Amino acid sequence: MKVARTVAELRDSLLPARAGSIGLVPTMGAFHDGHRSLFAAARAECDTVVVSLFVNPAQFEEDADLDAYPHDFEADARAAEAAGVDVLFAPAATELYPEDFQTWVDVVELGRLLEGESRPGHFRGVATVCLKLFNLVRPSIAYFGQKDAQQVAVLQRMIRDLNLELTLRVLPTVRDPDGLALSSRNARLSTAERHVALALPRALATRDAEQARAALAGLDVDYVEVLDLDPPVLAGAIRVGSTRLIDNVVLEEEPA
Numbered sequence: 001m002k003v004a005r006t007v008a009e010l011r012d013s014l015l016p017a018r019a020g021s022i023g024l025v026p027t028m029g030a031f032h033d034g035h036r037s038l039f040a041a042a043r044a045e046c047d048t049v050v051v052s053l054f055v056n057p058a059q060f061e062e063d064a065d066l067d068a069y070p071h072d073f074e075a076d077a078r079a080a081e082a083a084g085v086d087v088l089f090a091p092a093a094t095e096l097y098p099e100d101f102q103t104w105v106d107v108v109e110l111g112r113l114l115e116g117e118s119r120p121g122h123f124r125g126v127a128t129v130c131l132k133l134f135n136l137v138r139p140s141i142a143y144f145g146q147k148d149a150q151q152v153a154v155l156q157r158m159i160r161d162l163n164l165e166l167t168l169r170v171l172p173t174v175r176d177p178d179g180l181a182l183s184s185r186n187a188r189l190s191t192a193e194r195h196v197a198l199a200l201p202r203a204l205a206t207r208d209a210e211q212a213r214a215a216l217a218g219l220d221v222d223y224v225e226v227l228d229l230d231p232p233v234l235a236g237a238i239r240v241g242s243t244r245l246i247d248n249v250v251l252e253e254e255p256a
């Protein structure tokens with residue numbers, strides 16, 4: 001596996017791969033089985049697998065959240081290599097956002113709902129960094145998790161609106177046996193907080209917004225809403241201590 005720290009190194013390492021198909025998995029690191037399912041799907045489908053590991057400052061509006069984001073580059077590099085990743089692109093923030101950076105992509109309507117309302121500017125940061133990654137890597141397929149359903153919808157909209165030539169592949173949410181969706185942020189939860197956090201997947205499993213809101217009464221709920229995506233999802237976000245958790249269930253599926 002090659003590790004590319006700069007745009008120039010990434011471009012060099014991809015030169016021999018251009019004749020075949022390239023799969024891209026954008027991530028912020030702290031790999032878990034959710035990430036691994038994306039790596040495996042890319043490995044099965046593409047000649048060359050590129051994983052980006054970049055904690056994108058533009059999508060964090062709270063410095064404390066950005067600062068507390070888990071980092072373990074060595075462990076992530078080992079996990080990526082074990083998953084058969086060919087190129088790990090792990091640039092410094094200044095490599096993607098030089099001082100005079102001033103061009104942003106804003107999916108104006110979808111990017112303002114739910115997560116966008118709770119985290120102003122979040123999807124502008126996501127769309128901009130993903131467009132940069134798509135331009136740099138030029139993947140035929142990019143892999144994302146259903147866990148971030150609104151992110152998928154925002155990126156689909158950007159791909160259509162800007163006539164980008166790539167396919168976005170969406171993989172199901174990977175959960176712990178107790179139902180909690182895997183997330184890099186789960187590591188911050190104490191045992192007691194984790195117990196509280198389990199209320200979110202349980203509430204969403206009702207697949208009914210009213211019932212889910214009732215089930216979460218007394219907790220610090222940002223939103224529980226049906227998002228009219230394709231397919232529609234019941235999405236929710238709660239805060240447990242200093243950790244913000246999101247989750248969603250697809251509404252067309254039968255309850256487990």
Ligand code: AMP
Nearest residue numbers: 027028029034144145147148173174182
């Ligand atoms: P992150 O590193 O959290 O930005 O996530 C990188 C990619 O992994 C995104 O496309 C996420 O939607 C996806 N992902 C994160 N958690 C999960 C999960 N529990 N199951 C499936 N995909 C996930």
